[in-house]
Amino acid sequence: MKNILIIGCGLLGSSLVRKISKKKIAKKLYIYEKSKLNIVKIKKLKLSGRIVKSLKDGVVNSDLIILCTPMSEYKGIISKINKHIKPKSLITDIGSSKIESSKIIKKFLRNDVYWIQSHPITGSEVSGPEHGKDSMFEDKWCILIKDKKTNLKHLNFLNSFWKKIGSKTVMMTSEKHDKIFSITSHLPHLIAYNLVKSAQDFEKKQKYDLIKYSAGGLRDFSRIAASNEIMWRDIFFDNRKNVTKAINIFMKNLNSFKKDINAKNNRSILKKLTQTKRVRSKIVKLKQDTNKPDFGRN
Amino acid sequence: MKNILIIGCGLLGSSLVRKISKKKIAKKLYIYEKSKLNIVKIKKLKLSGRIVKSLKDGVVNSDLIILCTPMSEYKGIISKINKHIKPKSLITDIGSSKIESSKIIKKFLRNDVYWIQSHPITGSEVSGPEHGKDSMFEDKWCILIKDKKTNLKHLNFLNSFWKKIGSKTVMMTSEKHDKIFSITSHLPHLIAYNLVKSAQDFEKKQKYDLIKYSAGGLRDFSRIAASNEIMWRDIFFDNRKNVTKAINIFMKNLNSFKKDINAKNNRSILKKLTQTKRVRSKIVKLKQDTNKPDFGRN
Numbered sequence: 036m037k038n039i040l041i042i043g044c045g046l047l048g049s050s051l052v053r054k055i056s057k058k059k060i061a062k063k064l065y066i067y068e069k070s071k072l073n074i075v076k077i078k079k080l081k082l083s084g085r086i087v088k089s090l091k092d093g094v095v096n097s098d099l100i101i102l103c104t105p106m107s108e109y110k111g112i113i114s115k116i117n118k119h120i121k122p123k124s125l126i127t128d129i130g131s132s133k134i135e136s137s138k139i140i141k142k143f144l145r146n147d148v149y150w151i152q153s154h155p156i157t158g159s160e161v162s163g164p165e166h167g168k169d170s171m172f173e174d175k176w177c178i179l180i181k182d183k184k185t186n187l188k189h190l191n192f193l194n195s196f197w198k199k200i201g202s203k204t205v206m207m208t209s210e211k212h213d214k215i216f217s218i219t220s221h222l223p224h225l226i227a228y229n230l231v232k233s234a235q236d237f238e239k240k241q242k243y244d245l246i247k248y249s250a251g252g253l254r255d256f257s258r259i260a261a262s263n264e265i266m267w268r269d270i271f272f273d274n275r276k277n278v279t280k281a282i283n284i285f286m287k288n289l290n291s292f293k294k295d296i297n298a299k300n301n302r303s304i305l306k307k308l309t310q311t312k313r314v315r316s317k318i319v320k321l322k323q324d325t326n327k328p329d330f331g332r333n
Numbered sequence: 334m335k336n337i338l339i340i341g342c343g344l345l346g347s348s349l350v351r352k353i354s355k356k357k358i359a360k361k362l363y364i365y366e367k368s369k370l371n372i373v374k375i376k377k378l379k380l381s382g383r384i385v386k387s388l389k390d391g392v393v394n395s396d397l398i399i400l401c402t403p404m405s406e407y408k409g410i411i412s413k414i415n416k417h418i419k420p421k422s423l424i425t426d427i428g429s430s431k432i433e434s435s436k437i438i439k440k441f442l443r444n445d446v447y448w449i450q451s452h453p454i455t456g457s458e459v460s461g462p463e464h465g466k467d468s469m470f471e472d473k474w475c476i477l478i479k480d481k482k483t484n485l486k487h488l489n490f491l492n493s494f495w496k497k498i499g500s501k502t503v504m505m506t507s508e509k510h511d512k513i514f515s516i517t518s519h520l521p522h523l524i525a526y527n528l529v530k531s532a533q534d535f536e537k538k539q540k541y542d543l544i545k546y547s548a549g550g551l552r553d554f555s556r557i558a559a560s561n562e563i564m565w566r567d568i569f570f571d572n573r574k575n576v577t578k579a580i581n582i583f584m585k586n587l588n589s590f591k592k593d594i595n596a597k598n599n600r601s602i603l604k605k606l607t608q609t610k611r612v613r614s615k616i617v618k619l620k621q622d623t624n625k626p627d628f629g630r631n
């Protein structure tokens with residue numbers, strides 16, 4: 036049993052705290068949170084784990100350190116913990132893009148400390164410790180980043196940690212990770228933000244009250260477009276090369292769709308509209324979504 | 334009390350049948366359905382209402398006729414009912430775009446018969462009478478198309494019909510309708526189809542198994558992209574002028590997003606990512622969506 040420090044106790048950090056304490060995975064559990072508002076919330080929620088006042092206090096006593104902050108904070112955190120961290124400690128993070136953050140880690144982290152990156156595929160449009168839940172990672176994928184230099188002993192330990200948390204784990208390189216998630220996650224979020232922005236522009240220009248008619252499609256996108264802006268700015272900036280490529284594929288297809296519509300090209304459009312159905316059945320079959328119509332919302 | 338004929342007994346047609354019979358809104362209720370498979374389903378479901386073998390049989394006895402078929406079938410149906418329909422009958426439909434279909438109606442429908450268009454804002458990604466439910470229209474908007482020539486007596490009757498069904502009604506011209514829904518419904522569906530298509534293209538090219546990681550965003554779009562292809566082809570073709578304009582606004586914004594990401598323009602991107610949140614709160618406040626995180630899916 037190890038001592039664990041959670042840095043950043045928002046939606047996912049607090050969910051880890053809940054699960055770790057529920058399943059008694061840590062000998063001692065420390066929480067570092069820089070937002071005073073969140074600290075008040077954590078105390079009110081009576082989450083287990085000792086809140087430490089400085090990163091140093093948490094780091095000196097911990098074997099596993101998990102960063103659950105926006106990725107833009109990694110550099111500052113590394114500079115604060117470098118002096119105090121024990122060489123045998125393992126660091127991980129739960130950031131959604133990996134190539135850029137691995138560069139930061141290589142450049143700034145002390146040489147004798149290991150950091151193996153994780154990415155649990157879960158979350159929500161709401162933020163803050165009050166929305167966390169111990170089931171957040173249950174049966175969800177957690178990607179572990181493995182490349183030539185990864186320490187296998189630490190990797191095995193991290194793998195068994197995430198399994199105890201309830202995740203299904205899979206290992207891949209940061210390059211493969213960033214390509215896959217540019218399409219399955221980063222592009223969909225960008226598209227959702229962009230669609231809602233376009234609706235707002237239209238509403239302003241036409242002076243129509245659109246939002247009350249959003250049940251026809253727009254509302255689903257608005258959920259995704261309500262996600263945390265700092266987290267998503269960091270992801271878009273860090274994975275900009277792959278996201279740009281994904282945008283380009285998307286734009287090419289959209290231009291082709293537009294042509295088909297204007298030419299009333301029946302065969303081509305029906306092909307487009309039917310082949311996408313297969314993806315939905317596959318997603319439901321793989322238990323990546325509920326099979327209830329309309330997400331069981333009504 | 335009037336005799337009502339439902340033409341096309343799929344998801345929405347069967348939902349109307351269920352609600353009309355549950356609330357005893359019709360004196361007699363007739364159903365016309367051309368798909369043999371659907372007729373078998375309707376009988377198995379024991380839906381009330383008499384299934385008629387020909388459009389003629391339904392039309393000669395009905396005061397209110399409601400088309401719940403894809404819009405591309407309106408022309409053929411008009412040619413079949415024109416001879417038999419009673420001059421005092423009222424026709425309506427539940428199609429999702431209005432300008433093009435109103436042209437078909439004006440051109441082909443007998444002059445002494447009234448057709449006032451409706452558009453209930455409801456539906457699902459699943460099709461067929463087995464998925465219908467009597468609560469489908471409950472507290473949902475229903476748009477009634479009103480222009481200079483609309484017969485007010487019939488309009489009032491139709492308005493009270495939809496209120497009995499459980500809808501909230503609002504009246505507008507077909508031009509305003511098609512503009513609003515090009516942005517709140519038609520563009521979101523097109524974007525969802527296009528995103529799923531782009532993911533498929535990427536998967537083929539990279540040979541990565543993407544779908545199992547779809548929980549990060551893609552799966553929400555896949556629900557919308559599983560909607561009925563004939564219905565959506567008809568909508569995209571019929572409302573192509575407004576949809577093209579909507580695509581152009583969307584593309585312009587997406588290009589601006591791409592520039593911001595590549596220039597790491599912090600201020601501009603944070604503005605984009607925060608202002609869209611207001612739309613979500615407004616949608617939830619207007620009760621157009623559940624306020625449960627992740628649609629209450631987990």
